[in-house]
Amino acid sequence: MHNRSAFAGRGPRKTRNRVGGGNPTTGGNPNRRPRADRTSAPELSVLDTIPISPVPAVDTFDELGLSSRLSAELAKAGITKPFPIQAVTLPDALAGRDVLGRAQTGSGKTLAFGLALLSRLDGGKARPKHPRAIVLVPTRELAMQVSDALTPLARALGLWCRTVVGGLSFTKQADQLRRGVDLLIATPGRLSDHVRQGTCVLDEVAFTALDEADQMADMGFMPQVRAILDLTPDGQRMLFSATLDNDVQQLVTRYLRDPVTHSVQPATASVTTMDHHVLLVSKEDKPAVVAEMAARDGRTILFLRTKHHVDRLTAKLRSLGVRAGALHGGKTQGARNRVLDDFREGSLPVLVATDVAARGIHVDGVSLVVHVDPPADSKAYLHRAGRTARAGESGTVVTVVTHQERRTVFRMTEQAGVRPTSTKVSPGADDLVRITGARIPNGEPIVEQEQVKRPPRNRNAGGGGYRGQGRNKRFTPRRGRSEA
Numbered sequence: 501m502h503n504r505s506a507f508a509g510r511g512p513r514k515t516r517n518r519v520g521g522g523n524p525t526t527g528g529n530p531n532r533r534p535r536a537d538r539t540s541a542p543e544l545s546v547l548d549t550i551p552i553s554p555v556p557a558v559d560t561f562d563e564l565g566l567s568s569r570l571s572a573e574l575a576k577a578g579i580t581k582p583f584p585i586q587a588v589t590l591p592d593a594l595a596g597r598d599v600l601g602r603a604q605t606g607s608g609k610t611l612a613f614g615l616a617l618l619s620r621l622d623g624g625k626a627r628p629k630h631p632r633a634i635v636l637v638p639t640r641e642l643a644m645q646v647s648d649a650l651t652p653l654a655r656a657l658g659l660w661c662r663t664v665v666g667g668l669s670f671t672k673q674a675d676q677l678r679r680g681v682d683l684l685i686a687t688p689g690r691l692s693d694h695v696r697q698g699t700c701v702l703d704e705v706a707f708t709a710l711d712e713a714d715q716m717a718d719m720g721f722m723p724q725v726r727a728i729l730d731l732t733p734d735g736q737r738m739l740f741s742a743t744l745d746n747d748v749q750q751l752v753t754r755y756l757r758d759p760v761t762h763s764v765q766p767a768t769a770s771v772t773t774m775d776h777h778v779l780l781v782s783k784e785d786k787p788a789v790v791a792e793m794a795a796r797d798g799r800t801i802l803f804l805r806t807k808h809h810v811d812r813l814t815a816k817l818r819s820l821g822v823r824a825g826a827l828h829g830g831k832t833q834g835a836r837n838r839v840l841d842d843f844r845e846g847s848l849p850v851l852v853a854t855d856v857a858a859r860g861i862h863v864d865g866v867s868l869v870v871h872v873d874p875p876a877d878s879k880a881y882l883h884r885a886g887r888t889a890r891a892g893e894s895g896t897v898v899t900v901v902t903h904q905e906r907r908t909v910f911r912m913t914e915q916a917g918v919r920p921t922s923t924k925v926s927p928g929a930d931d932l933v934r935i936t937g938a939r940i941p942n943g944e945p946i947v948e949q950e951q952v953k954r955p956p957r958n959r960n961a962g963g964g965g966y967r968g969q970g971r972n973k974r975f976t977p978r979r980g981r982s983e984a
C-alpha cells in the first residue's frame with residue numbers, strides 16, 4: 501500500500517494540467533469553487549447507516565426517464581427491467597444530482613452510473629484530448645468490464661467511449677484521446693500519466709463516476725484520485741462503492757455536492773443468497789481438501805494471499821488434472837485477460853487468484869468461493885465472497901481454517917456480519933462433498949501451454965506503457981497494487 505501524498509512538494513508546479521498540488525481548497529483548479537462552498541456530505545456514521553432505499557415499482561427504463569434509444573439498445577442485450585440500484589439512482593442522476601450509491605458488485609452499478617453518464621453526454625462532442633466524462637475504477641479488469649458494458653451503448657448514441665489502463669500501449673491511448681473521447685474509463689495511475697504528459701486534459705470533464713471507491717482507497721490510489729478530481733471542474737459526480745468506510749469519507753466530503761444517497765443493501769454481503777461455511781481442517785489435510793474442492797463440477801474461485809501461493813497452487817492443481825488458471829497482478833495484462841476470458845467462457849472452471857480479482861469482476865455462475873488463505877480482514881472477506889451469488893444467484897462461500905487460524909477467522913466473519921456453519925472435514929469426507937461438491941481429482945496432468953513470460957520488472961521502462969519519461973517526470977506517482 502502506498503499512501504503518500506501523490507505529487508505534493510515535488511518539483512516545479514504548473515497551474516494547468518498538472519495532477520496534484522495547488523490551492524488546498526480549490527485543488528489548484530481555477531474553475532473549482534473553494535471547498536467551503538460545498539455542502540458537506542453526511543458523516544461516516546450516517547453513511548454507514550443509510551437506510552435501504554425503497555425501490556420504486558418500475559418495469560422499464562423509459563419510466564425512469566431514459567431515452568428510448570438507450571432503452572432500445574439495452575433491450576438488445578436482454579436488459580429491460582431496471583435493477584434496484586438503477587431504479588433508485590437513475591432519476592436523480594439523470595436530473596444532474598451528485599449521487600452516492602452503496603450497492604454490491606453484481607447489483608448493476610455499472611449501468612446505474614453508465615446510463616446516467618451517457619444520457620448526460622448525449623448530443624455533445626468531445627474536443628481532442630478533452631474527455632467530457634470519466635469513470636475511475638481501481639483495476640484494469642474492472643475497466644475492461646465497464647468498457648464492455650458501456651461501449652455498445654455509447655456507440656448507439658454516436659459517442660466515443662475509450663479506456664486508459666496500465667499495461668496497454670500508452671501511445672495508442674494517447675492517439676485515441678487526441679481524436680476525442682466523450683467517456684473515458686480509466687485507472688488512476690495511467691490517467692495520471694496521460695495528464696502529466698499532456699495527452700489528456702481534464703478541464704472539460706463535466707461528469708465523473710468513481711466505481712469501487714473503497715477499493716481505490718485501499719489500494720493507495722487516493723492521492724491520485726484526489727489529484728485527478730482536483731483538475732476537473734465542478735460538474736456532476738457519482739460515487740459508488742460496495743462499502744463506505746473511513747477512506748471513502750474524505751472523497752465524499754470533498755468532492756460530492758449535496759449528494760443523494762442510496763443504498764440497496766445492508767453493509768454486509770448478500771447473505772440471503774450466500775451460504776457461508778468454515779471448514780476446519782488439519783494442516784496436513786489442507787492441500788488434499790483444497791484439491792478436492794477445486795476438482796468439483798462448477799465454476800469456482802480460490803483465493804490466496806500471495807502471487808507465489810497462487811502460482812504454486814495452480815501448478816499443483818493442473819498436475820492433478822484440475823483445469824485451473826492463475827490470476828494475479830504479476831501476470832501480463834494479456835495473460836490476465838486470457839485467464840478471465842477462459843474462466844468466463846467456461847473452458848477454465850477454476851480461477852486461483854489473489855485479491856486483485858476480488859473486486860468488481862463479474863463472472864456469471866460462480867457457485868463456490870474458497871478462501872484458501874484467510875482474507876486480510878472482514879472487508880476482504882465480503883469482497884471475495886461477492887464473486888458468488890451475483891445478480892440474484894445463490895452461492896457458497898467456504899473458508900478453509902486450520903486450528904491456528906480459528907480465532908482470527910471467527911472474529912473476521914463476525915465483523916463481516918456473517919454466521920458461517922463450522923464443519924470439521926478431511927479429504928473424501930461426506931460433509932466436504934455435501935457442502936462443496938468436492939471430488940477426487942482425476943490425476944491426469946493438464947498439458948501446459950506455452951506461458952507468456954512477463955518481462956523483468958523495471959519501473960522505468962517497458963510493460964507496454966508509459967513509465968514516467970518525458971516532461972514532468974518528477975511528478976510520477978507510484979501505481980497502486982492492482983496496477984503492478
Ligand code: AMP
Nearest residue numbers: 579581582583605606607608609610862
Ligand atoms: P454490475 O453490478 O454492473 O457488474 O452488473 C452485474 C451484471 O448484471 C452484469 O452482467 C450486467 O449486464 C447485468 N445487469 C445489470 N443491470 C441489469 C438489468 N437491469 N437487467 C438484467 N441484467 C442486468
